[in-house]
Structures are given as C-alpha cells and as structure tokens.
Amino acid sequence: MTHPTTTILAGYADGGHGLDDATLWSIEVHLDACADCRGQLAAHTTPDTTELLDRVAVSLGQAIDGAPPPARQPAPAAAVHRRWLAWTLLPWLAVTVAVLGCGVLLDAVEPSLPSLVLLLAPVAPLPGVAVTWSQRIDPAWELIATTPAAGLAMVLRRTLAVLVVVLPALLVAGVSTGTSLALTLLPCLAFTAAALALGAFIGVRRAAIGLAVAWSAAVLLPSVATRSLSPVLQSGSTAVWAVTTVALAAITPLAAAHFRRLASGN
Amino acid sequence: MRAVRTAETAPTLHPWLVHAEKLRVRAGRHLAVDGLDLTLTAGVHGVLGPNGAGKTTLMRALSTVVKPADGTLTLLGAQVDGRADLREVRRQLGYLPQQFGFYPRFTVREFVTYMAWLKEIPKAAVPDAVQRAIDRVGLTSKADARMKTLSGGMLRRAGIAQAVVNDPRLLLLDEPTVGLDPEQRLEFRDLLRDLASESCVLVSTHLVEDVVAACTDVLLMNEGRLLFQGTPDDLIARGGHSDAGDSPAERGYSALLRRHRSNA
Numbered sequence A: 001m002t003h004p005t006t007t008i009l010a011g012y013a014d015g016g017h018g019l020d021d022a023t024l025w026s027i028e029v030h031l032d033a034c035a036d037c038r039g040q041l042a043a044h045t046t047p048d049t050t051e052l053l054d055r056v057a058v059s060l061g062q063a064i065d066g067a068p069p070p071a072r073q074p075a076p077a078a079a080v081h082r083r084w085l086a087w088t089l090l091p092w093l094a095v096t097v098a099v100l101g102c103g104v105l106l107d108a109v110e111p112s113l114p115s116l117v118l119l120l121a122p123v124a125p126l127p128g129v130a131v132t133w134s135q136r137i138d139p140a141w142e143l144i145a146t147t148p149a150a151g152l153a154m155v156l157r158r159t160l161a162v163l164v165v166v167l168p169a170l171l172v173a174g175v176s177t178g179t180s181l182a183l184t185l186l187p188c189l190a191f192t193a194a195a196l197a198l199g200a201f202i203g204v205r206r207a208a209i210g211l212a213v214a215w216s217a218a219v220l221l222p223s224v225a226t227r228s229l230s231p232v233l234q235s236g237s238t239a240v241w242a243v244t245t246v247a248l249a250a251i252t253p254l255a256a257a258h259f260r261r262l263a264s265g266n
Numbered sequence B: 001m002r003a004v005r006t007a008e009t010a011p012t013l014h015p016w017l018v019h020a021e022k023l024r025v026r027a028g029r030h031l032a033v034d035g036l037d038l039t040l041t042a043g044v045h046g047v048l049g050p051n052g053a054g055k056t057t058l059m060r061a062l063s064t065v066v067k068p069a070d071g072t073l074t075l076l077g078a079q080v081d082g083r084a085d086l087r088e089v090r091r092q093l094g095y096l097p098q099q100f101g102f103y104p105r106f107t108v109r110e111f112v113t114y115m116a117w118l119k120e121i122p123k124a125a126v127p128d129a130v131q132r133a134i135d136r137v138g139l140t141s142k143a144d145a146r147m148k149t150l151s152g153g154m155l156r157r158a159g160i161a162q163a164v165v166n167d168p169r170l171l172l173l174d175e176p177t178v179g180l181d182p183e184q185r186l187e188f189r190d191l192l193r194d195l196a197s198e199s200c201v202l203v204s205t206h207l208v209e210d211v212v213a214a215c216t217d218v219l220l221m222n223e224g225r226l227l228f229q230g231t232p233d234d235l236i237a238r239g240g241h242s243d244a245g246d247s248p249a250e251r252g253y254s255a256l257l258r259r260h261r262s263n264a
Helices: A007-014 A021-033 A034-042 A045-066 A077-084 A088-107 A114-121 A125-134 A152-177 A182-200 A204-226 A237-261 B055-062 B087-091 B108-118 B125-134 B152-165 B182-196 B206-215 B232-238 B248-263
Strands: B017-027 B030-040 B043-048 B070-075 B093-096 B171-174 B202-203 B217-222 B225-232
Touching: A007 A021, A021 A034, A034 B232, A077 B171, A088 A114, A088 A125, A088 A152, A114 A182, A114 A204, A125 A152, A125 A182, A125 A204, A152 A237, A182 A237, A204 B171, A237 B182, B017 B055, B017 B152, B030 B217, B030 B225, B043 B055, B043 B182, B043 B206, B055 B070, B055 B171, B055 B202, B087 B093, B093 B152, B093 B217, B108 B125, B108 B152, B108 B206, B125 B152, B152 B171, B152 B182, B182 B206, B202 B206, B202 B232, B206 B248, B217 B232, B217 B248, B225 B232, B225 B248
Parallel strands: B043 B202, B043 B217, B093 B171, B171 B202
Antiparallel strands: B017 B030, B017 B070, B217 B225
C-alpha cells in the first residue's frame, strides 16, 4: 500500500471523522508495518490524545512499581541433570561404586592377593557405558533414536556422565589402597574408548560385554588364581596404556557415521 | 567468488514427502516389509492391515530407527537409506511409537521439553512450542503432573504432544487412538485434520472407522506389501453386502483382504 497522505493521517489522529471504515482499516494495517508513518502520526497527535497517553504512562508506571518483582525462572540445573544423566544409569553406577568399595576392603583384608582395585579398574566403567545407549534400559529409547540429537555426541555425553562418577571413585580407591594412579585410571579410559570404538561396529552394549569377558578371562581370573599381578598391570606398561588410550580415542570420532542409527546391537 | 556445491543448487521441491521403492525392512530376521512401493504427499494417510502386516516395521523404517535392508527410501526429498546424514530429516520428523516409553518421574512438561531439546528446537522457542503442543492435545490441566500418574489415554496424548512439538513435516503415529475414549477420539480426528494442512501424517491403526473419518487417503498392507491405496470412498466402494463387517468401510476392508488371499 502507498503511504497515507498527511491530511489523511491528520484526520486519523483527530479521531478518524470523515474517513470510512475501509480507509481506517487500511491505515491501521499500514501503520502496523511502517515506522515512518507512525512517526508522522505522532507529530499529528492532538492535545487530548497526548494527555491520555501521559495518564496511561503514569498509571502504568505506578502499577509496575507497586507490583511484586517477577518470579525468578527456576534454575536450569534441575533440568540439566535430567538431560545428562538418564535416570536409568544411577543403579548401575551405584553397583559399580559398591564393587570398587568391596575391592578396597578385600585389598585391606587380604594383602596376599594382587590389588583388586587395579584388576577391576579397566572394567569399572563398562557396565555404565553399556547401558548409556541401551534399547532395553532406556524406556524412551525409540523416541530418542529418531531425534537429530541421537548420534555419537549423545553417546559421548552419556559416557562422560559415567566417567564423572567412575573416575573419582577409582581415584579414591587407588589413593586409599596406595596403588599406582596411572595404572588405575589409564586402563579405565582405554577400555572406555575401546568400548566406543568397537561399539561403532557391533553396538556399544555388546562391545562392553565382550571387553569385560575378555579382560576377566585373560587377566583378572588368572591373576587371582595365581595370586600374582599380571604383567600388563606392572609399572612398566604405563606408556603402552597411555598410547592405547590416545589411539582409541582418536579412532572413535572417525566412526561417527556408524552411530547415526543407534539400533543395531544396542 | 566461492565454489557452489551441488547440494546448494539441488531443487528443494520434491514431488513426494515419502517415496519408497522396493523397500525391504527386517524385523529381527523376518522380512516384515517386503518390496513395498509407496508415494505419499501432504494429508492424512491411514495405514490399515491385519496383525503382522508390517505396519509397525514400516513406521520404524520411516522414522529412521531401523535401516532398510534393501530398496530406496526418500523422506522430505532426502535419501535416508544407507549411511546418509539423518539430522536434517530428523529435525522435521515427529514419531509416536507403538510402545511409547517415557520417564515416570518426569512431568508432561519436562518430558515434552526434553524431547523438544533433543529435536534441536532453538532454545528461546522451546517453552512456547511445548505449551502449544500440550494445549493442542488437551493436556493443559495435566501439564505439571508426573507421567506415572497419568491414565493410558493421557499418556497417549502426551506421546502425541512430543511428536508434534517441532511442527513436523512428516508425522508418524503408530496406533495413536489406543486408550482414547470416544470423545477424545473425535478431538484427535480434529487434531489430525488440523495437522494435515501443512504436513504429511501417517497413522497406523486397527480401527477402520478412524481411518474413514479422518484420513484423506487409505493404505492397506498385508504381508509386507501394499494391497491398496485410495480414498476412503474407494475403500467403501470395494465392499459388497456379502462381505464381513458392520460398516461399509469394514466391508470394503474385508473384501480387499479376502480377494487378495484367494488370489495368493
């Protein structure tokens, strides 16, 4: 629409006498969209209108001053913890921490056994990692799998939530039993990264179970049976664990495309 | 001057919102969808079929949960079989699974907000979108009730609310009317008609009456294949007086299935 003429605007500002309904409507529609004409309209306002506007401004100001301040939005922290840590993860993490506690106790009671904290450290994050993206454990799994947020980023976020609990627990267990911290934490990280890298191909849950079984059969059980710590956990192997961790962590992002559809095997 | 990628100049218009060719989808080891050809435009499409016809498996393939075993599947103009990036399609997708899982401790509002966040709705728009979705399904008075306190019909409606929260262009509802009372089913049909004006809605159901009342298009599936696609009037026209069923549409449904089985 073309801009209304000055006379028409003046007539509109004066109460719209002499203008038909159709003209009034089109002026109002135009004023909605055109800042210039609104400025011109302001120049044409009659003393009556100005006085009315002032009265409204004053009473609004009083009402705002008298009203209670707006309620603060609830802190987003409550929502964040729900997003980050699926509720279903909590029991598994509790079991993990409890098992580590038992390891610490056994270390204290039976010093002749090899350190159980060291032996359990690599598999400690695996139960949590296995359920971070599990069809059977997460009730809303099917819904979440169809959202754009599903993918490697989500798996990593949930894995991080597991590590945030497991790593401090391992740290406390390691310090309290006096074992090497590097040999407690590095294998834990290496196995987490391995579960994700392998999980890209066979599903994270299967990968975690497979790794846990392999570790138990190859290292944990023989070490307990022979009452001597396996060479892979002796102090010389720290560098190998560090390199493995970095390498596996570097591979995982390359497999991101495999995580787009989270159905297979999880 | 920068180089222009082919993706930028590709036409954004596509004739069908859903296009499947010789689609095969597995449910476990069984091929539940076996060589399905399907083209859908905007409107409400009702998927009918006996138990085990492959309706739910088709829905799961269209919702990008399961990967098709064979054939091509194009949603909203983007190919979604193989290893395509599904992010863009998933942003415009709404899905209510047959088994609607939820977190019992969440309130309806928290749950729909969580889904809105996962669907990558801009942060500032989330509260409005959530409120609108809850209002649309008539759960306004229960918005802050925990989900474990809701009845079956209310849960179903909460499920529909999370599906429509992102104003999807492709909305997949698997058995949405289970647990709804007659009045709610009437409201649900209104909601469907409202949604269908701008998007493609696919409703799988056992209830022939729902399809006839609310759908612009009827699909009949059996044993993983499409038997029939047409308007509700076409379906009614297929039925004769001798066919089983209490309404013209049910007679049409049983006539189509009977004819197919006698041919097989």
